[in-house]
Amino acid sequence: MSSQRRLNVFVNVPFDAAYEPLFEALVFSVFACGYRVRCALEDSDSGDIRLDKLVELIRESPRSIHDLSRIERGENELPRFNMPFELGLALGAKRFGRRPRDRIKIMVGERYKLPAYLSDLGGNDPDAHENQPDKVIRIVRNYLQRSPRGGVLAGPAKLSSDFATFKGRLPAIAKGINFEPNEVRGYADYPTFTWCVARFLTEPGTEDDD
């Protein structure tokens, strides 16, 4: 496995406004653990076939995180099948693509509800985030367990604290690069947001140490 590919974590989550705080927490924790997020938002080339793009992202990612928490009907009264579909692609790659070492994490909104709407995944033990960013951070951190080099990861509380610090400073960071605060967000400008996360994690802090 190439050194770059082993860092990739494919993220399959809903792209709606209510989910954005959870998405931002997810992105932050993946990078803080030494990995990098791969998701459909990274490519704005509308000439690409969406399915081809998804297949390529899954092909390049030995790890993936899937959120099945959106089970309500959307604004058009239709259910959204994208997340279960992409989970199926990842499971298919693992089973039939000679990739048994792929690791897949399934998140849900509420524990114990999954069998009622996706009974084929019976026996899996999804993690429930209850729409709380701190719980997403804990789930991601515990799923990854170790850094890509096998090192110890910061604990969930430390990651949550640093995420809160990052969010608090993001308006000033946005201003510093001539953006409005609401323009540097997980969904509004995904590439800029991820680079802000990655660079924030590597800049020395200013807090005193004991």
Place this chain on the structure above:
Amino acid sequence: MAKAIKKRDDGKRYVWRDASSGRFLDVVVADPPVKPKGVSVAKIREAIRKSGGGSTSARKQK
């Protein structure tokens, strides 16, 4: 007061103090796959520095 962390060769490390051992630990932070358009990464780094720095409270600038 903690000793300053030695400067790393690649400058892409997220450093923190392990609560149980008290030791400093770190991970290498990966670059995202797509660079932002219309703003340089150096400009982002400068903006973060001016905003008060990053998240790594264990490190203190000397």
